[in-house]
Each structure stands twice: as C-alpha cells, then as structure tokens.
Amino acid sequence: MKRKPRPFSIKLLLPIELVLACLIAGTIGAAYYLFATNVATSANQNFLATGEQLLSTYDSYFSGVFRNSEVLVTRYNEATKDETTCASSMEDSLLGLMALKEEMIGGAAYKASTGELITKAGKGHFPTNAQEEKWFQSSTGTEADRLIPTLSLQENPLPAYPHAFTLSRYASNDRDENFDAVLRLDFSFSAIASSLSDTALGEGSHFVIYDKEYREVYSSDPANFEGKKSILSRLVVGSSDFTLSGHRYFVYASSISSTSWRLGVFLNRDATQKAIQTFGLTIGLTGLALFLVAGFACFWLSSRAIRPVSALSHQMAQIVSLEDMPSLRLPITGSKEVMELDASFQAMISRIEELTQSIIVEKEEQRKSELLALQNQINPHFLYNTLDSILALIDKKENDKAEEMVVALSRFFRISISRGQNIIPLSKEIEHAKNYLLIQKLRFGDAFDYEFDVDAGLLAMNVVKLILQPIIENSINHGLKEGQKGTIRVRGYRDSGFVRLDISDDGYGMSPKKKQELEQSLREQTPAQGVGLKNVYLRLKVYYGSKADVTISSQLDVGTTVSLWIPEKGGKQ
Secondary structure (H helix, E strand, O other): OOOOOOOHHHHHHHHHHHHHHHHHHHHHHHHHHHHHHHHHHHHHHHHHHHHHHHHHHHHHHHHHHHHHHHHHHHHHHHHOOOOHHHHHHHHHHHHHHHHHOOOOOEEEEOOOOOEEEEEEEEOOOOOOEOOHHHHHHOOOOOHHHHHHEEEEOOOOOOOOOOOEEEEEEEOOOOOOOHOOEEEEEEEHHHHHHHOOOOOOOOOOOOOEEOOOEEEOOEEOOOOOOOHHHHHHHOOOOOEEEEEOOOOOEEEEEEEOOOOOEEEEEEEEHHHHHHHHHHHHHHHHHHHHHHHHHHHHHHHHHHHHHHHHHHHHHHHHHHHHHHHOOOOOOOOOOOHHHHEEEEEEEHHHHHHHHHHHHHHHHHHHHHHHHHHHHHHHOOOOOHOOOOOHHHHHHHHHHOOHHHHHHHHHHHHHHHHHHHHHHEEEEHHHHHHHHHHHHHHHHHHHHHOOOEEEEOOOOOOOOOEEOOOOHHHHHHHHHHOOOOOOOOEEEEEEEOOOEEEEEEEOOOOOOOOOHHHHHHHHHHOOOOOOOOOHHHHHHHHHHHHHHOOOEEEEEOOOOOEEEEEEEEOOOOOOO
C-alpha cells in the first residue's frame, strides 16, 4: 500500500530549522567577538577611572588634614598669651582633633626658635627637643618652607602603628615671634587606607603610596615593592602597560595634591583576560547546546507536526457538528488541515462568545433587579413620622420650621427618587444625608449636632445612592445616648486605592461581642431587611463587587464608626 504524502514536506522543514540553528551559532560567535573586543578596548578607560577615583579620595583626605592643621595654627595664635595658657589650650585642641579623626595617633607643639617641647597629646615618640629632627627642620627653613605643611614618614613608628606619618607646619605669632611654634601631628596610614577597602580594583590588583624618594608609605599588597619601584620610577606620571612577576599590569601613577607623595595603581590584566576566556567558554557551550537543541527540534517537529494538528482539527470538527454551528468566516486557502482547524476553531470561539454574552446579559439583568429591589426598601415610618412632625409644628404656629421641614422632605425624596437613576454624584448623596439630618434635627431639637468633612476632589465621583442616610439613621436611633447631646460626623477621603466614607457617633458604642455579631450578620447569605446596614452592604457588593466592604469600629461609652470602602476603580455601569 502506497503511503500518503505528508501535507508539509519534511524535506522543506529540515533545512529551515538547520539554517536557524546556524544563525543561532553565528549570532553567538558574533556576540563573543564583540564582547572580547569591547572588554579589551574599554579596559584601559575603566582602569584609568578607578585610579582617578582613588586619587580623588586621597586628595580630598589630605586636603581635610591640612585644613584641620590650619585650624590648630589659628587656635595656637589665639592662645599665645603666656606659656602656661598656650600649653593648656594646645593640648585641648590636639585632644579635640584626635576625637574627630580616629586615624590621628597624637600631636605636639614645639618652640620654633629652640625646638623645646611646649605640649603633647596622645601616643608617639615626642622628643623634649626637636631641633635635630628632619620634620622640624623642614618646617623651620626658608619663609617658603614655613608656608607649606610637610608630610614625612616616621623613622621609628610605634609597633602598633607600622604605617605612620607625621604632618608638620610652622605656626607664626602676630604679637610676639618668640611664640612662633612648629606643630606636629602623627597619623596612622593603615586607618586611612582601610577606608578604601571597598574600592573594586579586581582580583590581583593593588595600589601603593610612595614618597619622592620612592620609599613605600603604604601598599595594599607589600610584596615585590622593588619591582614596583622600578616601574614607578620610569612612569613617574601617567599610565601604561608593564609586566611584573610574569603578570601584565595597567599602571597608573599621579601626584597627590598638596603633598610630595604619589599614588601608583596596579590593575591586573590577567583578570580581564580570564573573564574573556570564561565568557568565551560559557557562550561556546551555550551555542553548542542551542545548536543541538535546534537540530533535535527540527527533526522532531518535521516528523510529528502533522499528526497532532490533524487529530485536533478532526476533534474540533466533531464538536462543531454536534452543535450544528455554521462557519462565521469566509473559506480560507491553504492546506486541508489548516483550513479545517481554522474553520473549527472560529466556529467554537463564536459559540463560546454567544454563550458568554448570554450569561453576561442574564447576570446584568439580575444585578439591576437586585439593586433596584434593595433601593426600593424605603422605610415608610420615616415619612409618616415626618408628616406628623410637620402637623405638630403647624398646630404650634411654628410655620417657619414646618416650611423648612417640608422643603427638606421634598429635597430628600427628590434625591431618593433621582429620576429612576441608581447612581448619583457623591455631592448629591451628601445633600440627601444633610436633608435627612435637618429633618431629624427639626423633629428632635438640640438632641444632636452633625459635621461633614469630605475631600472636595471626591464630590463629583458617582456612587450608589442611599448609602449614607441609612447608617446615619442607625446612629440617631441606636447610637446616641438618651438625654445627652451627641454629634454625628461624616468624613470622606482616599485611602490605599479606596474612597473611604466614615460615619461616626459619640454615643453608646458596643461591646466586642456585639460588634462581632453585627459584622457576622452582614456577611451571612440572608436577604436584607429594610434600608439598614445590611442593605447598604449588599448594594455596595452588587455594584462594586467583592472589593467593596463595610467595616465597624466601636468602643463602649465612646462611640461607633461605620466605614464604607469603595474602590476608586471599579463599579458596573
């Protein structure tokens, strides 16, 4: 028996999939080349930026140290009335600076003319006479030398501070040159360098601080300083590539502002090359995996694509025939399987849309009926009692009050009816509540006061009508204390994506048990009676869906607050 030809040729699909696989491999190869090229070309720029960052940090630090020393010079000048006052004042100033800068070990002041010690503070080797000290001599030289602070390495640093340096500067006195002095400040460079521990130099990279004689001040990697010294002596200032101990480095050197010291940064290129190699290996394996997956997918799809499509088309055709649904589209051209699949799918979708629309219409009509039924549950006793109150006012010849109550009642029912509209602006709902409160206040006199505080931006918002008055009625009838004047407050504001309406009273309140029972009754699947709290709760749920809610907070002898939570985005039109 001759085998039927396939609608889609495997001989056509297979080359297409192989071409796609080749394109993937080519794209991966191009990505590797671009990555390697960009890394190689941008490495110098990145390394240079890192070196400049370190330099800027040290420039800022030493500038701050020099400024602090200038403050000490000023304070010394102000304190030089006599030797006793000067020594005491300078000791206090030195201790104060040590408290501010934790890297400062100690300090001292010496007479410029004799080298005699005036005062000292903190730790360190402070000789009684410093005339033979290099740091003292550098600050008492020419007039030019006296103006610039001097940084120098300590010859005999304390064991606890192996990397220590001294800042010395001349302090002249305007009143008496006999009081001229040399200030000495000792710092631990280890403490300063630790502030740069988070600088991302990369694996195998480090930096070194050295003086003009190419002596090491501090190094993040003290190994092979002689090799580094040879490189730095050739480079002086700038950047270039060097080989050190079999490794390639990008070296950056520059002077630190306001000092005779320099910064050298050694950035390891081996790490960059390693990153390129790692990326190449990763992307190569990824390319191989994608190539294998593409080849397998090509073979599998070309051999298996037709059978599932044909089976699905047959099943969908059977479903449509059972429903006797005609095609809603014009016949399309193409293979038989595709034509059957498209026709069957479109017919099924059309049927689903028809059924869905039918359900939507049915639910919408049910919703409107429920909403109308709930809103029509107006308590007739309110009308009867109001009319009786109007008659009583007329009998008492209080015609003005009777007229005011009639007007309020008219406005109350005008909004209640709202020309058959179920949705009204919040401003109208508030007006309706105010009319109700006015009527009740005219009936009961000074039994209560009321306040409204609603954000002006909410007044134009559409809401389900008759949601405030029923709750206010509950507050008047059940919340306010008998024989005591109470206050009813209505607030409206936005809260976490909701419009929140709070109706509060300062009456009896309720116990936690009573509050729990009331909240439970709201959520029970029972019809609402009248236009009370349950009625409001159900109408909010019908119109706004599950997000809408009613919550109650209450405390005995303090009062009760009922909060209506209306989603800002939501509601059915």
